[in-house]
Amino acid sequence: MILANATSVGMHPNVDETPLSKRALKSYAVVFDAVFVPRETRLLREAAACGATVIDGLEMLIRLVMVQFKLFTGGMTAPERLMREAILTKTH
Structure with a gap:
């Protein structure tokens, strides 16, 4: 389950x-x-x-940021590694 x-x-x-x-x-x-x-x-x-x-919830946060980036930029793919590094830096 x-x-x-x-x-x-x-x-x-x-x-x-x-x-x-x-x-x-x-x-x-x-x-x-x-x-x-x-x-x-x-x-x-x-x-x-x-x-x-x-x-953990950090994975959900990263995925949400990536989707928001794509919506905000009109379809550009978010740089996942950069997003992940930025979020990890801010949450530690």
């Missing part, structure tokens, strides 16, 4: 919060958390400890 957390639970400054208990996470093979600050949320840490593949 796949879990996608699209809430702000676990986002800075409430980094100790999680939308599910560690016990409940044991039934998920993949866990995605839309929160990107902090990059590694409690939800993702606990899901990884349960053996799930985890995907």
